[in-house]
Amino acid sequence: MSTEKEKEKERKMFVGVVWNCAAELKYLLTALLFLCSLVTILQFLPTRFSLSASDLRPCLSSPTAPTTVTATATTATVSLSEDRNNTTNATTTATAPAAADAPTDVILLPQPAPPAMEKDQVLENGIIKRAFNPFGSAAYNFILMSAYRGGPNTFAVMGLASKPLHVFGKPSYQCQWVPFGGSGAEENVENQEPIVTDGQKILTDWGYGRVYTVVVVNCTFSAPVIGGGSGGGKLLLHAATNGGGDTNFNLTDTIEALTESGEDLKNFNQVYSAKPKYDYLYCGSSLFGNLSPQRVREWLAYHIRLFGGKSHFVMHDAGGVHPGVMEVLRPWMEKGYVTLHDIREQERFDGYYHNQFLVVNDCLHRHRYMAKWMFFFDVDEFLFVPKKSTLKTVMDSFSEYTQFTIEQMPMSNKLCLAEDAGKSYRKWGFEKLVYKDVKRGIRRDRKYVVQPRNVFATGVHMSQNTVGKTTHKTEGRIMYFHYHGTIADRREPCRRSVNTTDITIDGIPYSLDTSMRIVAGFVKRFELKMIGSVLQRTRQ
Numbered sequence: 281m282s283t284e285k286e287k288e289k290e291r292k293m294f295v296g297v298v299w300n301c302a303a304e305l306k307y308l309l310t311a312l313l314f315l316c317s318l319v320t321i322l323q324f325l326p327t328r329f330s331l332s333a334s335d336l337r338p339c340l341s342s343p344t345a346p347t348t349v350t351a352t353a354t355t356a357t358v359s360l361s362e363d364r365n366n367t368t369n370a371t372t373t374a375t376a377p378a379a380a381d382a383p384t385d386v387i388l389l390p391q392p393a394p395p396a397m398e399k400d401q402v403l404e405n406g407i408i409k410r411a412f413n414p415f416g417s418a419a420y421n422f423i424l425m426s427a428y429r430g431g432p433n434t435f436a437v438m439g440l441a442s443k444p445l446h447v448f449g450k451p452s453y454q455c456q457w458v459p460f461g462g463s464g465a466e467e468n469v470e471n472q473e474p475i476v477t478d479g480q481k482i483l484t485d486w487g488y489g490r491v492y493t494v495v496v497v498n499c500t501f502s503a504p505v506i507g508g509g510s511g512g513g514k515l516l517l518h519a520a521t522n523g524g525g526d527t528n529f530n531l532t533d534t535i536e537a538l539t540e541s542g543e544d545l546k547n548f549n550q551v552y553s554a555k556p557k558y559d560y561l562y563c564g565s566s567l568f569g570n571l572s573p574q575r576v577r578e579w580l581a582y583h584i585r586l587f588g589g590k591s592h593f594v595m596h597d598a599g600g601v602h603p604g605v606m607e608v609l610r611p612w613m614e615k616g617y618v619t620l621h622d623i624r625e626q627e628r629f630d631g632y633y634h635n636q637f638l639v640v641n642d643c644l645h646r647h648r649y650m651a652k653w654m655f656f657f658d659v660d661e662f663l664f665v666p667k668k669s670t671l672k673t674v675m676d677s678f679s680e681y682t683q684f685t686i687e688q689m690p691m692s693n694k695l696c697l698a699e700d701a702g703k704s705y706r707k708w709g710f711e712k713l714v715y716k717d718v719k720r721g722i723r724r725d726r727k728y729v730v731q732p733r734n735v736f737a738t739g740v741h742m743s744q745n746t747v748g749k750t751t752h753k754t755e756g757r758i759m760y761f762h763y764h765g766t767i768a769d770r771r772e773p774c775r776r777s778v779n780t781t782d783i784t785i786d787g788i789p790y791s792l793d794t795s796m797r798i799v800a801g802f803v804k805r806f807e808l809k810m811i812g813s814v815l816q817r818t819r820q
């Protein structure tokens with residue numbers, strides 16, 4: 281009897297549990313259905329401003345990112361006009377990785393169903409009105425890489441944007457600061473004016489971009505922006521096409537560029553008000569191709585010795601850091617001299633030279649208050665200060681300048697000294713390649729150094745967004761030796777032995793210059809002292 285009752289109870293409980301689950305399931309399914317129908321409806325809107333793939337992403341990733349879904353569903357306000365001839369504001373919200381270090385998931389998107397077609401029509405007056413049916417979207421409006429605070433009221437946002445949109449349209453950016461309440465929640469914005477400012481767009485690679493161009497958006501508010509209570513806040517970037525791409529629409533993507541906790545702000549203020557941690561910081565360009573581990577090894581040992589203990593090197597791996605290169609980076613990473621960023625993902629977006637303008641701007645703003653001086657040059661280039669001075673005395677002599685540029689010494693990548701013949705494989709690249717191209721009247725690239733606190737964006741050969749003075753009169757005080765074509769050559773570079781101080785080959789006059797050769801011994805001993813003999817067997 282009692283067992284019967286218990287069984288009955290158990291059965292009821294079981295049913296109850298199932299029913300409760302079902303209720304939750306129903307709720308979930310309803311929510312999903314709602315979202316999917318929203319997505320579907322958006323696709324069929326007559327104006328076929330069917331949201332681009334990026335806009336749909338938050339919806340489709342719902343199982344892993346439920347918060348994203350809610351945010352999107354509540355903030356996506358879509359205002360559309362039946363009138364195809366009208367430029368209407370349309371707002372879609374895209375979520376982006378909040379912090380620079382946050383990993384991002386790649387989500388495969390199904391092909392959306394094609395929207396209803398416009399047909400050609402014969403008008404009353406016999407004229408045939410032709411229809412134009414757009415499909416898809418070939419380049420993103422904005423691809424966020426990072427955003428950093430640069431002061432009490434200012435931020436920089438780094439990203440890529442469709443290049444034709446910038447060349448032929450007038451996209452604009454608006455920045456909004458949303459303080460969190462004391463509990464860390466978003467403050468009730470209805471009661472107060474939104475904190476907004478026009479973003480100043482800086483196009484740093486003007487003329488160089490490809491499908492994408494690099495955009496640095498400077499968001500400077502009229503007053504300091506901080507978190508509500510102890511809660512921090514977030515920076516939104518509203519990226520508007522203003523009718524570029526389709527004059528009927530002012531598509532505006534809202535991007536969560538930065539989320540800042542109270543702790544983040546405290547950390548920033550500490551760095552901001554302190555003396556720079558490093559004297560010299562190197563921001564490297566994108567590393568790609570089949571790099572020679574030996575050449576990279578030589579570059580590191582040489583420059584770490586030159587820059588000294590208060591220096592740091594930021595390298596960007598765009599596919600060039602293969603296991604052999606990793607081996608020569610690792611000892612210096614372990615010593616704290618080198619940080620490696622894996623930027624291979626940017627390869628999806630066709631920009632100039634593996635998006636080097638993007639990563640150097642990221643590097644600038646990421647480390648802006650950590651370094652007194654920032655250097656921008658490549659790993660086949662070697663900085664040099666003549667013997668009568670040191671790097672410190674030279675840098676100090678330029679302290680009144682925000683920026684100075686450095687003259688190039690182009691070196692032959694195949695002429696070596698006859699006396700090295702037979703043993704050149706044991707010598708370092710800058711030790712054996714001693715012939716300098718001395719052809720006159722050629723404009724050569726320069727490289728540059730900045731005091732980053734006064735710089736808002738940077739290019740590759742110099743920065744044009746600075747306050748303060750720039751000088752190019754640095755000849756004889758600092759220079760760089762350029763071993764073009766040696767860094768991605770996995771063979772012994774010496775091809776021809778020369779036993780004279782001057783020689784002309786193919787109309788180019790070369791002259792012996794042993795400035796670099798004579799420091800090789802010191803650099804080798806420095807490497808040995810710092811990291812031991814782990815790299816002795818490095819290959820070309």
Ligand SMILES: *[C@@H]1O[C@H](CO)[C@@H](O)[C@H](O)[C@H]1NC(C)=O
Pocket residue numbers: 363364365
């Ligand atoms: C387009 O806009 C112009 C001016 O705003 C108006 O005169 C014209 O009738 C509109 N065309 C259509 C098809 O609505």
Ligand SMILES: *[C@@H]1O[C@H](CO)[C@@H](O)[C@H](O)[C@H]1NC(C)=O
Pocket residue numbers: 361363365366367
């Ligand atoms: C576009 O449509 C809006 C709302 O329908 C209207 O207020 C506005 O005047 C229109 N603008 C143009 C240029 O036709």
Ligand SMILES: *[C@@H]1O[C@H](CO)[C@@H](O)[C@H](O)[C@H]1NC(C)=O
Pocket residue numbers: 359367368369
């Ligand atoms: C479009 O947005 C701008 C700025 O937010 C606003 O001033 C304008 O009135 C909006 N236009 C329409 C048609 O909603």
Ligand SMILES: *[C@@H]1O[C@H](CO)[C@@H](O)[C@H](O)[C@H]1NC(C)=O
Pocket residue numbers: 428429430431434435436498499500735736737
């Ligand atoms: C933005 O530009 C202003 C000058 O126009 C500058 O003072 C500020 O430091 C810049 N902010 C950043 C983050 O670069």
Ligand SMILES: *[C@@H]1O[C@H](CO)[C@@H](O)[C@H](O)[C@H]1NC(C)=O
Pocket residue numbers: 367369452454518520521522523530532
């Ligand atoms: C497009 O929208 C943005 C932001 O919503 C606004 O600032 C801009 O003025 C609008 N442009 C036009 C042409 O309406």
Ligand SMILES: *[C@@H]1O[C@H](CO)[C@@H](O)[C@H](O)[C@H]1NC(C)=O
Pocket residue numbers: 779
């Ligand atoms: C330099 O090389 C040339 C031919 O390669 C040779 O004839 C000459 O004797 C050499 N001179 C010296 C000083 O080694």
